[in-house]
Amino acid sequence: MSGTARCEGDWLDAVAWDANGLVAAIAQERGTGTVLMMAWMNREALRLTRETGHAVYWSRSRGRLWHKGESSGHQQVVHDIRLDCDGDVVLLEVEQRGGIACHTGRHSCFYRSLDESAGWRAVEPVLKDPDAIYSKG
Structure with a gap:
């Protein structure tokens, strides 16, 4: 095995994946520190996030990879990836394109x-009607 391949596996192997092969991932806004969302990642999602510089998650409901913004256009550009002390939570420092991270707008x-x-009770406003974000027309 080449040195590059070994390095590639080492950083993924350091993650404490759960029984379903997932790890919790928190997206935090660069600059403000606002926690935007929590989602799940599998090995492939985390690898692709690192490779592309854009957040990729694992959708448990759809059973597939989910490129943040693929439907809404509200992508997350990843500036830093961190792993917590127990290795079971990933923190992504992101630039939230379009200013909307939540499917509720x-x-x-x-x-x-x-x-x-x-x-x-809701304490943050809806910035854009979700029907307008996700309309197929």
Whole structure:
């Protein structure tokens, strides 16, 4: 095995993949530190993210790779990839193209806040109607 191939496998082998071969991935906005979303990655998604410089995730519901922005156009350009101390969470520092990371049309998927009297309530605005983002017409 060549030195390059060995290096390629080593960094992926350092990840503590779960029983389904997945790792949690958090996308954090470069510059602001805002947590935009959490998704899952398999080995191929993480490898492609590193190779392309664009976030690629594993869609558990669709059972396939998901290139962030493939439907919406709201891509994530990856500036840094980090692994937590236990090796079971990946942190991506991203530039969020189009300013919308959430399929609800919001900047961040973490748009709900726990209110003691009302329960979960939306505290971030919808920036664009999801029907307009994902319309097939």
